[in-house]
Amino acid sequence: MKRPVIGVLTWREGRRFAEPVYFRRLIKAGEKLGATVFLFAPHDVLAGGKQVRGYVLDHNGKWQAKLFPTPDAVFDRYRYTPTQAFRDYVAFRRNSRFLYANNRLANKWRVHDVLTRDPRMHRWLPETLLYTSPAILTRMLARHALLYVKPINGTGGRNILRIERTNAGYRLLGRDKQRAKVTSLLSTVPAVQRFVSRWAKGDRYVVQQGLHLELMPRRSVDMRLLIQKDGSGEWSITGHAIRVGGERSATSNLHGGGKAVPVPAFLSPRFGAEKTKQIISDCEQLAHQTARTLENHFGRMVEFGLDIGIDVEGRAWLIEVNPKPAREVFREMGMSELYQKAISRPLEYALYLARTKGQDNAGSRNAAEG
Ligand SMILES: Nc1ncnc2c1ncn2[C@@H]1O[C@H](COP(=O)(O)OP(=O)(O)O)[C@@H](O)[C@H]1O
Ligand SMILES: [Mg+2]
Incomplete structure (x- = not known):
C-alpha cells in the first residue's frame, strides 16, 4: 500500500506557522506511524484541491514547501484569531471537500445551547x-x-x-x-x-x-480532560490533569499562571479514595456524552479538551469545550508518554479514516456551522 499522506490545516505566513513546536512533534509522530504529514494553509490549496502546497521538514529541520496530491485525510488545526485570515479560513472550510478528521465547532454560546438540548447533559451544565x-x-x-x-x-x-x-x-x-x-x-x-x-x-x-472551585484557598482549581478518537475510530480518554490557578486569580488557565498536577493525588486527600474514583468516573461519563452529543450535531470530530469544574462538594460541571486543545498539561506534569500519545492519536484516527475512506458513521452530518 502506498504511504498515506495527512494534511494539517493551519495559519501560515511565509514560513511562519501558528504552532511551530507542536507541528514539529506532530510531523515526527507521523513518521513513526509510517505516514507523511504536511502543513498547509487555505491559500496553499491549488487546482481545486487536486494539488496542495505542503510544508515538511528538510534534513536540517527547516520548513520546506513541496507539491502534494490531494491528502488522504486532513486534520484541521486552524485556531481562532479575530482576523481576516480566520474569516477566510471559515469560508474555505465551507467549500472544501477534503476528508476531514474534524469539523468546526460553534462559539461557546451555541455549544452550550446544543448541549442543553440533550437531557443527558443537564446534570453537568451550569446555568x-x-x-x-x-x-x-x-x-x-x-x-x-x-x-x-x-x-x-x-x-x-x-x-x-x-x-x-x-x-x-x-x-x-x-x-x-x-x-x-x-x-x-x-x-x-x-x-x-x-x-x-x-x-x-x-x-x-x-x-x-459561578462554581465554587476553591478546593484550595483563594485559588481556582479545575480539571483539563483530553478525549480523543483512537486508531479504530472510537472515542477514548487520553488523560486528565488538575490545573491550579495562580493566587487570587479568577481563572486556572496555564497561561494565567496555573500549574498542572495529577488528578487522584490532588483529589483523594480532600474527598477520600472512594469518592475520588466516583468523581473521576463521572468526569469520564461527562466527556463521552459531550463528545457524542456534539459530534451528532456538528459532524465528525477528532478530539476535545474539556475544562471541568469540580466544586467543593465533589460535583463535576462542564465549563468549556475546546475543539482544538493544547496538551501541555501532560508535559507540565512530566508525563512524556501521555504527551506523545496525545500528539499521536489524532493522526492515528486520520489514518483510520483514510483507510476506511470515511465510512465510519461519525460523518453522517458533515456540514460545519458558520
Ligand atoms: N462558571 C464558572 N465558575 C467558576 N470558574 C469558572 C467559570 N467559568 C470559567 N471559570 C474559570 O475561568 C477559566 C477560563 O474559563 P473558560 O470558560 O475555560 O474560558 P477560556 O476560553 O478563556 O479558557 C476556567 O478554566 C475556570 O478556572
Ligand atoms: Mg478554558
Whole structure:
C-alpha cells in the first residue's frame, strides 16, 4: 500500500506557522506511524484541491514547501484569531471537500445551547444565559451569589469577569484582554451593571452560574480532560490533569499562571479514595456524552479538551469545550508518554479514516456551522 499522506490545516505566513513546536512533534509522530504529514494553509490549496502546497521538514529541520496530491485525510488545526485570515479560513472550510478528521465547532454560546438540548447533559451544565441586556445580569445576580461573565469567542482566560455577592458588596475579579488582573468592589446592582456593560463591549458575552472551585484557598482549581478518537475510530480518554490557578486569580488557565498536577493525588486527600474514583468516573461519563452529543450535531470530530469544574462538594460541571486543545498539561506534569500519545492519536484516527475512506458513521452530518 502506498504511504498515506495527512494534511494539517493551519495559519501560515511565509514560513511562519501558528504552532511551530507542536507541528514539529506532530510531523515526527507521523513518521513513526509510517505516514507523511504536511502543513498547509487555505491559500496553499491549488487546482481545486487536486494539488496542495505542503510544508515538511528538510534534513536540517527547516520548513520546506513541496507539491502534494490531494491528502488522504486532513486534520484541521486552524485556531481562532479575530482576523481576516480566520474569516477566510471559515469560508474555505465551507467549500472544501477534503476528508476531514474534524469539523468546526460553534462559539461557546451555541455549544452550550446544543448541549442543553440533550437531557443527558443537564446534570453537568451550569446555568448560562446570553448577555443581551442588563436585565439578564439582574436576573442572574438574584439567582446566584457567584457569576462569571465570559466572551463567547474568548480563549486562554482573557476578558473573564467573576462577580461575587458578599456582605461588603459586589466583589469583581477579572482578567482583561492582556490577561492582567482587574479588581473592583461595588456596592449597588446598577454600578455592577455599568461595569459589566463596559466590560462586555466589542464581543458577545454569556453570564454563567459561578462554581465554587476553591478546593484550595483563594485559588481556582479545575480539571483539563483530553478525549480523543483512537486508531479504530472510537472515542477514548487520553488523560486528565488538575490545573491550579495562580493566587487570587479568577481563572486556572496555564497561561494565567496555573500549574498542572495529577488528578487522584490532588483529589483523594480532600474527598477520600472512594469518592475520588466516583468523581473521576463521572468526569469520564461527562466527556463521552459531550463528545457524542456534539459530534451528532456538528459532524465528525477528532478530539476535545474539556475544562471541568469540580466544586467543593465533589460535583463535576462542564465549563468549556475546546475543539482544538493544547496538551501541555501532560508535559507540565512530566508525563512524556501521555504527551506523545496525545500528539499521536489524532493522526492515528486520520489514518483510520483514510483507510476506511470515511465510512465510519461519525460523518453522517458533515456540514460545519458558520
Ligand atoms: N462558571 C464558572 N465558575 C467558576 N470558574 C469558572 C467559570 N467559568 C470559567 N471559570 C474559570 O475561568 C477559566 C477560563 O474559563 P473558560 O470558560 O475555560 O474560558 P477560556 O476560553 O478563556 O479558557 C476556567 O478554566 C475556570 O478556572
Ligand atoms: Mg478554558
